[in-house]
Amino acid sequence: MDWNQVLDAGDVDGGIINVVIEIPAGSNNKIEWKRNLKVFTIDRVEPKIFAKPTNYGFIPQTLDEDGDELDALIITNEPLPTGVYLEARIIGVMRFVDDGEVDDKVVVVPADDRSTGNAIKTLADLPEQTIKQIEHHFTHYKDLKKPGSTVVKGWEDIETAKQIIRESQERWTNK
Numbered sequence: 001m002d003w004n005q006v007l008d009a010g011d012v013d014g015g016i017i018n019v020v021i022e023i024p025a026g027s028n029n030k031i032e033w034k035r036n037l038k039v040f041t042i043d044r045v046e047p048k049i050f051a052k053p054t055n056y057g058f059i060p061q062t063l064d065e066d067g068d069e070l071d072a073l074i075i076t077n078e079p080l081p082t083g084v085y086l087e088a089r090i091i092g093v094m095r096f097v098d099d100g101e102v103d104d105k106v107v108v109v110p111a112d113d114r115s116t117g118n119a120i121k122t123l124a125d126l127p128e129q130t131i132k133q134i135e136h137h138f139t140h141y142k143d144l145k146k147p148g149s150t151v152v153k154g155w156e157d158i159e160t161a162k163q164i165i166r167e168s169q170e171r172w173t174n175k
Contacts, residue, residue: 002038004069007060007085012165015158016111019072019088023056024079031082033058033069040082050141053133055080062168063175065102070168072106073134075126077115087111092123093161095153096138099146105138106161123155131155 003020010017022031022040028051030043055076058069074080074088088108096103109120119125135152142149 003033003058003085004035004060009059009061009165009169010087012090012162012169015090015162016087017072017090017106017108017165018060018085019057019074019108020060020085021055021057021074021080021082023052024081025053025055025076026051026079028052035069046141047144050137050144053130053137059106059165059168060085061172062165063171064104064168065171066098070106070165071103072108075107075109075120075130076113089118089121090158090161090165091120091125092158093156093164094134094138095156097151097153098142099149104164106165107155122158 007018007020020033022033023029028046028048030046031040032043034041055074057072057074059072060069062070064070072088073094080086089111090106090108092107094105094107096105107123112118113120123131138150138152
């Protein structure tokens with residue numbers, strides 16, 4: 001199935017987007033969507049110390065500045081399996097640079113999260129420790145192979161995340 005044919009980015013202006021899961025939280029497998037093959041592949045296996053602190057996925061019909069679909073970090077209490085999609089509420093964005101390329105990560109939660117009573121609306125609703133763990137992971141996950149090649153530039157709000165998604169949709173349309 002080609003996720004970019006089945007789904008679009010969703011209701012960006014309304015703050016509810018579609019996200020496809022690539023890597024479950026806690027996994028050290030670097031699973032990637034290969035657009036040209038329309039499959040998920042294991043790109044590499046990372047050391048366990050670099051397991052993902054959140055679920056990791058992409059927003060269909062978007063292209064980030066690095067040429068891949070725009071990434072999303074999906075905050076849930078449990079890992080989500082590769083290849084499922086969910087409607088997700090935008091809560092912010094982590095500004096990120098990987099090997100000199102912009103590689104921002106839109107931060108989302110499930111649009112209907114009865115576990116939390118839909119309590120998480122913005123990044124400020126996340127525990128500070130969660131933000132620190134995510135930032136630490138992305139600052140250091142390439143340290144064994146390419147030390148210093150990743151930089152977390154900061155965290156921004158929902159409106160900035162929406163603007164980044166819109167720009168990525170435009171790149172997709174003009175590709």
